[in-house]
Amino acid sequence: MSIKRVFIANRGEIARRIALGARTLGIESAAIYSGDAPPAFLEGLVHRFIQVPEENPALYLNAELMVQFAQQSECDAVHPGFGFLSENARFANLVEEAGLTWVGPTACSIAEMASKAEARDIAKAHQVPVVPGIERLPISEDGSHLKIVRDFARQHGFPILLKAAMGGGGKGMRVVRADEEVEEAIRRAQSEAINAFGDGTLIVERYLEYPRHVEVQIFGDSHGHVLALGDRDCSVQRRHQKIIEEAPAPGLSADTRARMHEAAIRLARAVSYRSAGTVEFLVDWSPEQRTKAEQQFYFLEMNTRLQVEHPVTEQIFNEDLVAWQFRVANGETIKDRMHQTPIGHSIELRLYAEDTRNKFLPAPGPVHGFLPYHGPGIRWEAGIDPIDEVTPRFDPMMGKLVATGADRTQAIQRLIHSLTHTVLAIPTSNIPFLLAVLHHEAFAASIPTTRFIDEHLAELNEWLDTRQQKQQKTAERILQKIEQRDKPRSQETPGVLELTRDIFQKESRLTDLEMHLPHVQQVAVPHRFRNRLAVLGRGLIFEQGHRQSFCFCQARYQGHRLTWVGLDGLPYWREEKPDDVLASGRSSAQSADICAPVPGKVVKVLVKTGDNVKERQIVAILESMKMEFEVQASRSGCIDEVLVATGQQVQADELLARWRVAAP
Structure with a gap:
């Protein structure tokens, strides 16, 4: 049926x-x-x-x-x-x-792969290589588990990796580089695992210093057929979570690719897998390994579901994996019916409301305007409306941008072009950071490992600062010109925006800056945001013989009037606030106080009134979106008053403690 x-x-x-x-x-x-x-x-x-x-x-x-x-x-x-x-x-x-x-896959297959520890056992039984490790770390009150971990580290050497046995996405994961870090790392990893997955069981593994994260897309049916639908590289990550994925995985030798696909199929057949799934591997990309024909790879985990990054596989194989999930659920076979040869290269960017300058912490808030750019090879997977809100209750991913080209270089260029022509007027997002990555030679001209962001973070931020400053004067003149025109006005009938017409007359001039706006977009306003207005558009600048495109958004939000301009993908803002509207964020009175960086629950308070604290000392731990965040003292000082308790819910920028800053 x-x-x-x-x-x-x-x-x-x-x-x-x-x-x-x-x-x-x-x-x-x-x-x-x-x-x-x-x-x-x-x-x-x-x-x-x-x-x-x-x-x-x-x-x-x-x-x-x-x-x-x-x-x-x-x-x-x-x-x-x-x-x-x-x-x-x-x-x-x-x-x-x-x-x-x-x-989806059968309940039996899901159960067999649910625990990373059991999945490792099955992988080893079917000749799938695994990293040396301890499948299930027994946590004991007498602390004997600490000796087990330290003995393992002495045998295999630091660093080692702790991770949750029942989950993924970087939750419950800690890299331990020294003996004195073991106890606290175990406590933190277990706490985060319990919060995210309801199970504190941990795995201990030897940590690879130069790993790539490569996964194989597998697909099975109820007739016993299993296929490997290519591979993907997901190495560009922050906080152990992916932000860029691409297919096929670049740089793998033909031998490595074939062995990896065969291993993934063996594992899938071992659990009678059906529907879409992913077998994830770590590839040793150390200098002495990457040039070998038989590059070393190790089983990481199996995801018994559709992956966030499935679109890049769909693009190069020209298959609809979701439609195939329905077909297989209806009893159809995949034998001789799915494409087996990839064509071209596809890259996906995950767009997050997050503060890339502040440890990539979530930054939920209003979306004043969203107008995606569509062009050749461009695919959007959007989860927000043209006017919307990123809530703190869920993961802050707003959507995904996928670009496909004849090769990797063309896919990168199409991503850059699309990002620079997209309106996403939100207080904080990772779009500028993603642009910095796409422009960086270590990404564009070579193959990144999972260390990419940690190794190049300072360079990426410097590139952003330099580019932002270089365009500042031009952006300010565009902002000024837009503000001189009509502001978004209120309306009696909610649901559809009234556009400001004739925002620029064609070839109007601003000193030596010539610009016009050939494209203005009318968008529907969701009923829940009926008191908000926005005008979105794209324009062109002609300055000293140079042509440059820009995007803009004029919005009204909670009494504020905002003008946003995107120039080469970088955001510039101006905001008008009525007198009775307070500025968001920390006030000057709070600058010496300790505030919550994200909304969430207080997991632990590590200080009390009267304590002296040092710069970067952890004073509290918050849990938000199933991740734990450390709140550190920005300078040395003395705690005057602790204002929160364990288990309490707090908002972003809420005071956690008052303190006196130590004299220099």
Whole structure:
């Protein structure tokens, strides 16, 4: 019996992607929303909606409720997307027990690969190479586990890696480089693993100093057929989480690629795998290994779900992996039906609301305007509306930009072109940082390892500072010219923006700066943001014989009037604030106080009133978006008062403690 309607047990850009894949096969879809109306990016794609009072992680982690929603919306199948319950064997079983079709691997396959420790055992049993390690670290009250770890480090040498046995995404992961770091690293890794996955079991491994993160896309059906649909490189990461992925993985020898694909297929067959999945490997990219025909690689984990980065594989193989998930769930075979030869090169960028200058911490907040650029080889996977909000309740990824070209160089150039022509007016994002990476020779002309960002962070920031300053005067003149025109005005009927017309007359001049605006975009305003206005557009500058494009956004938000200009992909702002609106962030009175860098829960307070603290001393630990963040003292001083307690929820910039700065 074929699937007629699928319930999407997820949100954001992956919900949109699943709905699109279902539509190609004539399958209807149902999804969740909160507020007055569904998000605009799902309108016209999703046939039925379930309205909830509020979206939060607990909602999407409630297996029974998800099944109830599927039945309520008269669906006969469930697709979990990625994250949340996508790799939860119990959820898969509940779906099938309710008489619904589970669009994904079997519950048995999910369970066998759920624990990294058990997955390592299965990998070793089927001749898949693994990094030397301890599969399950027994945490004991008498501290005997510390001796086990230290003995392992003495045998294999520091650094070593601690990671959560039941999860991924960098959560519960710590690199330990010295004996004195072992105890605290174990405590932190276990705490983060419990918060993220509900299980504090850890794995200990030898840490590779020059690793690449390469994964193989596998696909299986219920008839016993398994294929390897190429490979992807995901080495450019921050906080052990990917931000750039590309396919095929560059630089692998033909022998290494073949052995890696064969290993991935063996592992998939060992657990009777069906649907889309990924087998992840670490490749030793040390100078003495990278030039060998038989480059060394080691099993990392298996993701029993669709990956965030699946679009790059789809692009080079010309296959719809989501549609194939539905076909396989309907009992179809993949034998002799999927493309096996990749064509071209594809790269994906993850767009985050995060502060790249502050340890890549999440920076949720308003999206004043979003107008993506579309061109040859460009694909967007967006999870935000033209006017929207990035909530602190979920991962701060706003979407993904994918560029495909004949080769890697063309794909990079298309990414740069698209980013510089895209309006994404948000207080803080990683777009400028991604542009710096794309321009950096160590990325464009060579093959990065997972150390890329750590090794080149200072150079990337310097490139951004230099470029930002070089364009500052031009940007200020553009901002001034835009502000001299009409401001966004209020309107009686919410839902559609009234555009400011004739923003620039063609060939109008500003001293030696000539510019005009051939493209202005009218966008629908989601009902939940009906009190916000924005005008979005793209224009051209002709200055001293040089032609340069720019983007702009004029917006009104909570009484503020903002003008944003994107010049070569770098953002420039001006803001008008009414007298009764306070500036966001820390006030001058708080500059010597200790504040929360992100919204979240206080996991631990490490100081008390009267304590003397040193510069960079950790004073508290916060948990936000399932990650732990250290709050450090910016200077030496004395704690006057601690204002929070363990378990308390705090907002970004909320005072955690008052202190006196030590005299120089």
